[in-house]
Structure formats: structure tokens, C-alpha cells
Amino acid sequence: METLWFCLVAIMIAGYVVLDGFDLGAGIVHFCVGRTESQRRRVLKAIGPVWDGNEVWLIAGGGTLYFAFPGLYSSSFSGFYLPLMIVLWLLILRGVAIEFRNHLDNAIWRPFFDALFMGASALLAVFYGAALGNVIRGVPLDPAGEFFLPLWTDFRVGSQPGILDWYTILVGLLAFATLTQHGALWIALKTEDILEHRARRVASAAWFAVIVLTLIVTGATLRIQPQVLSNLVNHPWGCVFPALALAGLSGVAFFLYHADHFKAFLGSCCYIVGMLTSAAFGVFPYVLPSSANPALGLTITNTATAPYGLKVALFWWIPGMLLVLGYSVFIYRHFAGKVRLEGETY
Amino acid sequence: MDSVLALHRFHFAFTVTFHYIFAQLSMGLALLVFVLKSIALKTGDDRYNRAARFWTRFFAISFAVGVVTGVPMEFQFGTNWSRFAKAAGGVIGQTLAMEGVFAFFLESSFLGLLLYGEKRLSPKAHWLTSLLLFAGTWLSGFFIIVTDAWMQHPVAYSVGPNGNALLQSFWGLLLNPWAAWMYLHNMIGTVVTAGFVMASVGAFYLLTRRLEEYGRIYVKVGVAAGGMAAILMAFPTGDGQGKMLARHQPVTLAAMEGLFETRQAAPLVILGQPDTAKNRLDNPATVPGMLSFLSYRRWSAEVKGLDAFPSDLHPDNVPLLYYSYHIMVGLGTMFIAVALVSALQLWRGRLYASRAWLWVLMLMLPFPFIANTAGWMTAELGRQPWLIYGVMRTSAGPSMLVSSGNTLFTLLGFMGMYTLLGILFLFLTFREIEQGPDPLGVPARVHPPQEILL
Numbered sequence: 001m002e003t004l005w006f007c008l009v010a011i012m013i014a015g016y017v018v019l020d021g022f023d024l025g026a027g028i029v030h031f032c033v034g035r036t037e038s039q040r041r042r043v044l045k046a047i048g049p050v051w052d053g054n055e056v057w058l059i060a061g062g063g064t065l066y067f068a069f070p071g072l073y074s075s076s077f078s079g080f081y082l083p084l085m086i087v088l089w090l091l092i093l094r095g096v097a098i099e100f101r102n103h104l105d106n107a108i109w110r111p112f113f114d115a116l117f118m119g120a121s122a123l124l125a126v127f128y129g130a131a132l133g134n135v136i137r138g139v140p141l142d143p144a145g146e147f148f149l150p151l152w153t154d155f156r157v158g159s160q161p162g163i164l165d166w167y168t169i170l171v172g173l174l175a176f177a178t179l180t181q182h183g184a185l186w187i188a189l190k191t192e193d194i195l196e197h198r199a200r201r202v203a204s205a206a207w208f209a210v211i212v213l214t215l216i217v218t219g220a221t222l223r224i225q226p227q228v229l230s231n232l233v234n235h236p237w238g239c240v241f242p243a244l245a246l247a248g249l250s251g252v253a254f255f256l257y258h259a260d261h262f263k264a265f266l267g268s269c270c271y272i273v274g275m276l277t278s279a280a281f282g283v284f285p286y287v288l289p290s291s292a293n294p295a296l297g298l299t300i301t302n303t304a305t306a307p308y309g310l311k312v313a314l315f316w317w318i319p320g321m322l323l324v325l326g327y328s329v330f331i332y333r334h335f336a337g338k339v340r341l342e343g344e345t346y
Numbered sequence: 347m348d349s350v351l352a353l354h355r356f357h358f359a360f361t362v363t364f365h366y367i368f369a370q371l372s373m374g375l376a377l378l379v380f381v382l383k384s385i386a387l388k389t390g391d392d393r394y395n396r397a398a399r400f401w402t403r404f405f406a407i408s409f410a411v412g413v414v415t416g417v418p419m420e421f422q423f424g425t426n427w428s429r430f431a432k433a434a435g436g437v438i439g440q441t442l443a444m445e446g447v448f449a450f451f452l453e454s455s456f457l458g459l460l461l462y463g464e465k466r467l468s469p470k471a472h473w474l475t476s477l478l479l480f481a482g483t484w485l486s487g488f489f490i491i492v493t494d495a496w497m498q499h500p501v502a503y504s505v506g507p508n509g510n511a512l513l514q515s516f517w518g519l520l521l522n523p524w525a526a527w528m529y530l531h532n533m534i535g536t537v538v539t540a541g542f543v544m545a546s547v548g549a550f551y552l553l554t555r556r557l558e559e560y561g562r563i564y565v566k567v568g569v570a571a572g573g574m575a576a577i578l579m580a581f582p583t584g585d586g587q588g589k590m591l592a593r594h595q596p597v598t599l600a601a602m603e604g605l606f607e608t609r610q611a612a613p614l615v616i617l618g619q620p621d622t623a624k625n626r627l628d629n630p631a632t633v634p635g636m637l638s639f640l641s642y643r644r645w646s647a648e649v650k651g652l653d654a655f656p657s658d659l660h661p662d663n664v665p666l667l668y669y670s671y672h673i674m675v676g677l678g679t680m681f682i683a684v685a686l687v688s689a690l691q692l693w694r695g696r697l698y699a700s701r702a703w704l705w706v707l708m709l710m711l712p713f714p715f716i717a718n719t720a721g722w723m724t725a726e727l728g729r730q731p732w733l734i735y736g737v738m739r740t741s742a743g744p745s746m747l748v749s750s751g752n753t754l755f756t757l758l759g760f761m762g763m764y765t766l767l768g769i770l771f772l773f774l775t776f777r778e779i780e781q782g783p784d785p786l787g788v789p790a791r792v793h794p795p796q797e798i799l800l
Binding site: 063331 | 407415420423424425431436440443446455457463513514745748749752770774777
């Protein structure tokens with residue numbers, strides 16, 4: 001039962017990264033792709049009706065994580081106190097930027113919120129990557145299962161690491177490149193003409209960065225977290241996850257070359273899901289490994305709530321999420337197709 | 347009080363109080379927008395459609411601030427209150443997760459359609475989006491109230507081997523009797539806010555002699571909704587909560603009422619300043635026997651005072667609790683009076699013409715926010731010194747390893763950011779009021795200026 005909920009939480013997080021990932025990515029490429037006011041409006045319009053719903057995956061995923069693994073939620077959220085607060089502030093600034101930007105039309109208001117939107121999106125991508133890096137590397141847990149990490153110490157992966165060390169920064173950069181590619185592909189998919197063209201170019205450049213960083217990060221991960229390799233050796237079927245990531249990344253290149261942006265975007269989704277599931281598979285059954293003493297690591301069993309709670313939640317979680325899928329499909333179909341601005345002719 | 351604990355408490359209190367200013371307005375307006383859309387659909391009167399569009403735009407601004415300030419709340423249980431989060435997660439994790447799955451997805455999906463889908467949807471489908479949005483916001487309120495009700499009156503749980511609370515009965519948690527009264531009282535409170543805000547904007551239009559056809563609609567709908575809600579706040583919902591308090595949290599009731607000594611035929615205090623050093627109320631103005639009657643339906647019933655309980659069970663800030671409660675009740679009484687006078691004015695056909703009364707309605711604007719905030723302060727200060735009533739003390743709840751320096755840093759960060767958010771909100775809503783709904787005869791702006799969401 002704990003394993004099932006581990007998978008469901010992983011699905012929620014993967015869903016969050018795939019969905020909110022493209023609107024974060026759109027934020028990152030906002031300035032490279034949109035040079036004029038009307039181009040930037042189109043970038044925002046491409047994510048406008050869905051970004052808020054995408055962000056709900058974070059809240060719902062966090063809630064699901066909380067009820068299923070209260071021990072993990074309480075330990076990690078207090079241990080990652082500062083970075084989480086910074087993420088919250090960035091989410092606030094970004095949400096405000098998107099929602100309030102178009103209320104006024106003048107030369108100060110809009111560029112200000114555009115810059116806020118881009119900066120917050122870019123930093124969020126790096127922070128999310130670094131957070132994942134921390135979960136893979138492990139944290140110095142005490143016997144009560146608690147820890148507190150400063151933002152940085154000496155940037156080395158030692159026994160007293162900070163949130164940011166060379167490894168987690170690398171993962172952060174990979175996340176940045178990945179979401180840049182993901183967002184650029186979404187913009188290429190949703191826009192036309194010069195915007196589509198520029199987005200394609202950004203996506204291609206990002207692709208090279210992604211593949212290089214993926215190789216480096218994979219190498220570093222195998223060195224830092226031995227659990228990953230031993231899980232793969234003991235359960236070879238787990239190779240499907242990295243294989244999915246690899247196939248997705250190849251798909252991005254192939255379909256980008258053939259200018260099929262929809263399939264290239266799906267490739268990017270597969271890459272993200274593949275990478276995240278590889279990470280989840282690699283650290284399983286840990287949910288937060290210990291960097292010092294493996295026996296102190298948090299696992300699905302020592303953080304989960306009682307079986308009754310896990311069982312009864314299936315009865316509302318499954319219908320609830322089916323409903324969510326239902327209206328997500330409805331909304332995405334309703335706003336499908338290339339975006340155009342009112343009064344613009346093509 | 348130890349300073350780390352005080353900081354964690356103020357951190358949560360500040361962020362949640364600020365958030366709830368917008369949450370109450372959004373939840374109340376969601377209902378009123380639905381009402382306006384329903385009238386428009388039923389009568390075919392285009393003024394109501396245009397009014398609904400105006401208030402949807404207003405709602406969207408409030409909702410945006412509510413969402414971005416609400417996200418931190420979901421995280422703060424873990425960041426600042428991790429020992430509580432661990433102990434209670436097996437129970438309240440359920441309701442918090444359900445809020446995300448059932449309410450937030452519904453709201454975020456259908457707000458976009460309500461704001462920007464009007465051209466593409468049939469009137470009936472568009473009306474339906476307003477219903478779904480209303481359902482989403484009110485469901486969200488339900489799950490939060492159930493969560494808080496469990497902290498006020500823990501039910502349907504057992505304590506596991508490691509001391510953590512474990513859920514025993516899913517329906518027992520959702521149908522907590524405490525939650526029923528609290529939910530009704532709280533949600534009707536949001537309608538008071540939205541109703542009086544609507545009436546206030548309407549009075550502003552009538553007083554400035556512009557957009558008067560809308561001014562009359564806003565005053566009428568706002569006063570009707572706000573006034574009815576104000577009466578329901580007192581009876582039966584407020585009364586129901588009071589009786590529950592008398593049964594389950596008698597020490598809280600004593601502190602709220604400023605009743606230091608146990609006595610029969612206990613009086614209801616209208617005014618007075620509690621002096622906790624001398625255990626007495628200065629300058630009291632009271633109604634004899636009334637508290638006994640309200641709590642137990644007998645004029646001579648004995649009501650326990652603070653002296654009946656050991657002092658380590660007393661709420662830790664009796665004066666603030668006492669004032670919060672009295673401000674809430676005082677303002678609530680004022681709302682009922684305003685509602686009754688407005689009804690009389692409407693009956694005499696003078697509601698829209700009496701400038702003096704329109705001034706009163708316009709100036710009511712801040713008071714429902716104050717009353718709702720004071721109500722929540724009453725509930726949460728009244729729960730002290732417990733975090734989970736009778737089970738876990740507040741001092742046992744915060745994160746062990748988060749230092750006061752880090753807490754103060756993020757508290758200051760939130761204070762700065764929320765100040766800016768508040769200024770932005772006022773600026774944008776005042777602008778929206780200044781522009782107003784589209785006058786009749788002018789083509790309607792179906793697309794609001796912020797058309798990006800399409």
C-alpha cells in the first residue's frame with residue numbers, strides 16, 4: 001500500500017513538472033522569444049488559461065504527499081525551510097506578474113511584470129532542480145528523522161552539505177535547460193510565424209545543453225548515490241525509466257528536425273517523466289536518504305500513515321483525479337490551437 | 347512565552363490573516379456572481395449580465411491574491427509546525443489533500459472559462475461555469491473548516507505507537523459536529539463581506555451620480571444578501587457555535603465573555619476591559635442572566651468562570667480573545683441593524699434616494715473584514731493553549747530545528763511582500779470601480795483588458 005502511494009505521489013509530481021514545467025519554461029524564454037509587446041502577449045496567452053490549473057498539481061501533490069507520508073512532509077519541509085520559503089515567494093511574484101501584467105497598458109507597468117515573470121520562472125526552475133538534487137544526494141538526518149540545511153556551506157558534497165553544492169547546482173542547471181526546452185517547444189506548438197521560429201531555435205539550443213548536462217548529472221549521480229546503481233542491478237526492469245528519458249530526448253531531436261512540434265513536445269514530456277521516475281526508482285525505498293548514516297534515511301515505511309488512512313483515501317483520490325483529468329482535457333481542448341490576439345489579422 | 351514559539355505563531359497568524367481577507371471576499375463574491383448570473387439568465391435583463399461581468403473581474407483580482415497567498419499556507423504546516431504536521435498528518439492530511447484534488451482544480455479550471463469563455467459558450471453553459479466556480483470555492487472552505495474543526499474538537503482518530511494521530515473513521519472526520527456549525531457560520535460570514543462590499547460600491551456610484559442603474563442593483567442585491575447573511579450569523583449559526591463552546595470548551599467561553607468567576611444567572615458583558623492581574627472586569631456594562639440563557643436556555647443556569655479551571659488551561663491571551671469576540675459580536679449587531687434599516691428604507695421606497703443612508707452603506711466597507719478576522723481570532727485564540735484541543739499543546743508543535751533567526755527572516759519577507767500585494771490589490775480594485783461596469787447602450791467589453799487568459 002505504501003508503494004502504491006509512493007507511485008501515486010510520484011505521478012502527481014511528474015504531472016506537476018510536465019504541466020507547470022511548460023509554463024515555467026515559457027517564462028524563461030519570454031524575453032528571447034517575445035521581443036515586442038504583441039509577441040509577449042501571445043507568449044502569455046499561450047499559457048494564460050492553464051497556468052493556474054497546472055500549479056494546482058503542486059498543491060494537490062503536496063497535499064497527497066502530506067497525508068500519505070506525514071513523516072516525510074514534516075521532516076523535509078522544515079529541513080528545507082529557507083529554499084521552500086524562497087520558492088513560495090517566487091511563486092507569489094510569478095503569479096502576480098502573470099495575472100496583473102495586462103491590467104495597465106504603459107511603458108513601465110508591463111516591462112516590469114515581464115521581467116518579474118521571467119526572473120521568477122528561471123529561478124524556480126533552478127530551485128526545483130536543486131531540490132531534486134538534494135533528495136537524491138540525501139541530507140544529514142538525525143535519529144528523530146529531522147534535519148536543517150542552510151542554503152550553502154562550502155559547495156562540496158560532504159557530510160555537512162548545504163542546499164546548494166556543486167552537485168545540486170548541476171541538477172538545477174539541468175532542470176533549467178530541460179524546462180527551457182519544454183517551454184520553448186510549447187511556445188513553438190502554440191504560436192506562429194516569427195515566434196514559432198524563434199522558439200524552435202531556442203528549443204534546439206536547449207536540447208544540446210540538456211543532453212550534455214544529462215550525461216554529466218547521470219555520471220555524478222551514480223558516484224554520489226550508490227543506491228541508484230544497486231537498484232538498477234538488482235531490478236534490471238527499472239532500466240525502462242532511463243530508457244524512456246533517452247527515447248524522449250531522441251524524439252525531441254527527431255521531431256524538432258521534422259518540425260512536428262506537437263510530437264517534439266510529447267518527447268520532452270517523456271524525457272521529464274523518464275528522468276523523474278528514474279530518480280524515484282533509484283532512491284526507492286528511500287524517500288529522503290541520509291547523507292551520513294544510511295540507517296537513518298527516511299523510507300516509505302517509516303514515514304507513511306496507517307493502512308486505514310491509505311486505503312480509505314483511494315476511494316476519494318481515484319474518482320477525484322479522474323474528475324480532474326476530465327476537466328483538464330475539456331479545458332485544454334477548449335483552448336486548443338494556435339493563439340492569436342484579438343484584432344490581429346494574418 | 348518563548349520567542350521562537352511566538353515567532354512561529356505570529357508567522358502563521360500573519361500569513362493566514364492576510365490570506366483570509368481575500369479568501370472571504372472571493373468565496374462570498376463567487377456566490378453573488380452566481381446569483382447575478384442566475385437573475386440574468388432567468389429575466390434576460392442585460393444589466394445583470396454586465397454587473398456579473400464587473401464583479402467577476404473584481405473577483406479575479408481578489409482570487410489572484412487569494413491564490414498566491416494561499417499556496418504558502420499549505421506548506422507552512424511542514425515548514426514552521428513540523429512536529430504538529432507529523433503528529434496530525436494522518437488525519438488532517440486527508441482533508442488538505444482533498445481540498446487540492448476536489449476544490450482547487452475546479453476553481454482554477456473554471457475561472458478562466460467564466461472570465462474569458464463567454465463568447466464561445468452558450469449563456470447556459472456560461473452560467474454553469476459560475477456555478478462550478480462557486481462550488482469550487484465553497485468546497486475549498488469546507489475542507490479547511492473540517493481541518494480546523496478537528497483541531498478544535500478532535501474526533502475519529504486514535505493514537506498510534508509513535509504518538510501520531512491516525513484516522514479511524516473517514517466519515518467521522520468529515521461529519522465532525524463542530525465542523526457543521528463552524529462551516530455555516532464561516533461561509534455565511536463571507537456573504538456578509540461580499541454583500542456589504544457590493545452595497546458599498548453601489549452606494550458610491552449613487553452618491554457620485556454615475557452608473558446609477560448599476561448602483562441601484564448593487565445596493566439592492568448587496569444589502570439583501572449581506573443583510574440576510576448578517577441575521578443568519580447571529581441565529582442559528584452563531585448561537586449554535588456558542589452552545590457547542592459551552593459544552594466542549596467551557597474555559598474558552600468564560601475567557602471570551604470575560605467571566606472570571608463561576609456564577610448562576612451569569613450576565614452577558616456588552617462593554618468592559620478585562621484585568622487579568624486582578625481577575626476582574628473594569629467598567630462593565632452587562633445584561634443580567636443573559637449569558638446563562640444563551641448558553642443553557644435557562645436564566646438561572648450556572649456558567650463556569652475562569653476560576654473553575656486551572657490556569658494552565660486558560661487561553662494564553664485572555665484580553666485579546668475577549669476583545670476579538672466582542673468586536674465580532676458588536677459589528678455583527680451593527681450589520682443586523684443596517685440590514686433592518688435598509689429593508690425599511692426599501693419598503694418606503696427611499697433606499698436609493700436617501701444620501702445620508704447611502705453614506706452609511708458606503709462607509710460599511712471595512713467592517714465585515716474586521717468582523718470576519720475577529721471571528722477567526724476568537725476561534726484560534728480560544729483554542730489556546732492547545733494546538734489540537736486537549737491533545738497537543740501549541741508549545742509542542744513548531745519545528746524543532748528552524749531557528750528564530752530564520753523564522754524572523756521569512757516573516758519579514760512575507761510582511762514586505764504582502765504589503766506590496768495589498769497596495770497592488772487596492773490600486774487595481776479602485777481602478778476597476780472607477781471604470782465600472784459597461785453602461786447600457788455602450789457595447790459590452792466581453793473581453794476584459796486583461797485578455798491574456800484566453
